[in-house]
Amino acid sequence: MTTTTQEILDEIWRSLDAAVRGRTPFTLGYLGTVDAAGAPRVRAVILRRSDRGSGCLHVVSDRRAAKVGELAGDPRVAFTVWDEDRSVQLRVEGRALEVLDAEERARAWESLSPGSRDLYRSPLVPGTPLADDGAPAGSGAPTGTDGMPVVGSAEESATGSGAEREDDAAAFGRFAWIRIDCERLDWLDLSASPQARWEFERGGLGGRDERGGDDGGDQPGGLDGLGQRGGDDGRAGRGAEGEWTGRRVVP
């Protein structure tokens, strides 16, 4: 049976949606940023929101974490997830920014489990050096009531129940709600025989950065224009509703 490019696009957004509604292999991904020296930096993050209509994904972080400063300097990001059960990889490229809208931040904050919100209570900046005895006892990864792993640095856990904890407002002030505007999607299906790969590009966002080299411009057939469900949500920085164009490519 032939899978169409439109079916793959539908599957991508269905998978991303499922990953934020419950725990799936796509719930945990790897976010790449570019630091001030131009070096790549990658770390695990939990996918918190997916919206096909606007072509956006959201993740959370501590505003004081290195990644947030990196995004302010260079918004380009890559986000990759791997589903071992289905043998499928999804790579997302785009631009990310910290959402500063008060109401949207508040809604995102409320959607976190109390355990996840607690991670922002420590006044200590992530990455602050600690003495050897500053590490928390035990090694089990705690889980928030939303079923997502509670993530935080050692110092946050070390001070988690102490008098140093500050109030909710301070914790909220440290919370970063980060939006990734997806510009390119790359779906690699290793379960297919032969292996199959599709790439998609979102129109109306200013085009693709040059990757250099032969980017397949002599391939037969252009990118198929694919309609997109839903509309643009009108948030700042978004153009008119962009459509995804896609094509099957050599894996």
Ligand SMILES: Cc1cc2nc3c(=O)[nH]c(=O)nc-3n(C[C@H](O)[C@H](O)[C@H](O)COP(=O)(O)O)c2cc1C
């Ligand atoms: C399973 C797992 C999930 C994580 N989820 C997040 C997350 O959603 N947001 C986040 O900021 N850090 C998360 N982290 C921690 C980051 O990987 C990283 O260590 C931390 O954010 C500091 O990164 P930075 O210094 O590059 O900002 C997670 C780590 C693991 C192992």
